[in-house]
Amino acid sequence: MALTFSSSAPASATADAPARVGSAAWARSLQRRILVTDVFVVALVMVLAHGVRFGWDPFAGMAGASGEPTWWITVAISLVWIAELAWVHSRDVRILGQGPEEYRRVGSAGLRTFAIVAIVGFFTQWAISRGYLLFALPLGTLVLFGYRRAWRSWLNKQRDVGRYRTPVIVAGPRRTSEQLIRRLRRTRASGYDVIGVCLADPSSAGLEQDLADVPVLGPIDDAADLVREHHAGAIMLTANDAVSMREARRLGWALEGTGVTLIVAPGIADVAGPRVLMSRHEGVPLLYVDSAAFSGARYSLKDIVDRVGSGIILALAAIPMLIVAAVVKITSPGPVFFRQERIGKDGKPFAMLKFRSMVVGAESRLKEVVGDDVGMFYKPKNDPRVTRFGRFMRRYSIDELPQLINVFKGDMSLVGPRPQIAAEVEQYGDLEQRRLLVKPGMTGLWQVSGRSSLTPEASMELDAYYAENWSLGGDAIIALRTFWAVVGKTGAY
Structure with a gap:
């Protein structure tokens, strides 16, 4: 079969192509608006850093009144930073709204700016304060992350109604x-x-x-x-x-x-970048895909991060958790904690802890709520077994906090597939079994991709993808996205 190509486009395609031209138009318009945001953030942060380090007089010299003005340093660094944001294609329409890759490029622009300024300062003997740079660039990058997150949310809402x-x-x-x-x-x-x-x-x-x-x-x-x-x-x-x-x-x-x-x-699908190596042979791009590994140094490091991180969070959250425990006890008769057997890594059961959000004996009333068909990720809306305070805790995932103890013990991870009960695991096929190859987590990829609003099939695919392609950097992004999902109450009930 041979492809046939005309040498020129039809006249109508060049003279009247509203969909394609409109698509290019919205892309240019969006990029211009994000550019304005980038310039605003960089200018604001650099002016703030300048004022904190050198004072609020822009014409003050570095060595007193007779010294060389410092304003040009701030302007020069700002211009380099803005140029780097363009150089790394941080406003490429193909990545806008997609998340990790956009943030990676924004972060890379900040690091490259720091490196350029440090190298130039070394060879020219600029007396640039390291504190000035260490304050401005990380702060500016974090603010840029926040603005890009706001743009992403806006863009996704526009796409939900068919625009952009x-x-x-x-x-x-x-x-x-x-x-x-x-x-x-x-x-x-x-x-x-x-x-x-x-x-x-x-x-x-x-x-x-x-x-x-x-x-x-x-x-x-x-x-x-x-x-x-x-x-x-x-x-x-x-x-x-x-x-x-x-x-x-x-x-x-x-x-x-x-x-x-x-x-x-x-x-091939569901393979992340770290497992893929691209190489060219005789002009043909070849993708080398590493097999997924479920043990080794990376997993040992993840376990250390989990235990240390959960210990720190438990220390910081001890008093708020005591207050929550007291409210649970006062507002509903029964124990403070709810213990339930869940299936963990390699199919091993463990007792998962939660603040009790339902009335005592709720498990015995499961059939009257969901019937005989207990599907995967069953979580009915308007569950009559949930207490009034329990509904509040679930809305903000406060009931999940005791699972930090499970993480500290090693039963769970901070990030991973959510643990399920034995009745759900019995329904697993080959795809679902992949999620048992890693420790279950307090939060996971599907929670930040729609939480309770996703279908069970889509949730399982996301969990299987995570199990094979996780990274510590990816875990950090999921943790940040979990915060936004909880604060925004996206899909939780």
Whole structure:
């Protein structure tokens, strides 16, 4: 099968392409607004640092009235910082709203700025205060994180109502294309709106019933022309036998100068960057995927972080937890703590602790609430067994605090898949079993990706992904996102 490409775009595509031009327009507009935010934050933080270190007179010299003014140092560092934010592509529309990669680039810009200033200061013998830099750059980076978080929240809300999304055409085999479309539709935060599909065999039946609204536009042969005709902003090429390596390259050539992005989705999914090495052989990009490991030095370090971290938090939260315990005892007859057997790493049971949020004997009334079918992640809304104060604790996850004791003992981790009861574990398939390869956690990836609002299937996929791809840096991000999820009461009940 050979791909055919026209040498020029249809006249209508160049003269009237509202969807594609609009997509580019919103991207430029959003980038300009975030640039203004970046400049504002950098200027504000640097002026504050300047005032704290050198005083509020911008024309004061470094060595008294006759010394060289210090304002130019602050201006120079600010310009370098702003330039670095652009150099690392921190406002690339492909990562805006996606989270970790955007924050990594913002953090990298701050570190690179610090390195540049330190090197220049060393060779030019600038008398730059290290305290001045150590105050300005970390503080500014944290404030930038906060502003980017606000922009991300706003952008996701816009995408929830169908705005700021890139129209995309998926091209590939029927089954692979269906799987990809379902994943893209799982969350609107991806920023892609699938407007059609080009199949390797378009003569076959349409897509599955749940994707019946996605039209089959034609064969992969006509992909380049169909992208222009339907004003798509991107084409997503899945792994398939219908397009050879040479033809895929020619597809990229055909899209040059059109503003259409070519995205290649590899055949392997749910593998994070740390496990992937890309190398080129004879011009062909190859992905080397390391096998997931579930023991070793990384896990020992994670255990140390868990135990030390839980010990510190327990020390800081001791008095608030005593107050909560007293309120539980006063407002509802019965014990303060609720102990329940949960299944941990490698299928080993342990007693998980929580502040009691339900009436005594709530477990014996489970059937009257959920019936005989206890599904995975069962957690009914408006559960009549929950006490009034228990509902408040659940809203802010206060009832989970005693699990810090489980973490300190080694039964649980601060971050990991949530532990489940034996009845749920009995329903596990191959995918679900992956979550038992790591310690269960107080919070996890699915909690910060939707909490109670996610389907059980989506939650299990996120937990399996975490088990195979976790990192300490990723755990830190999940912990921060947990704070925002709890404060915002996103999906909790």
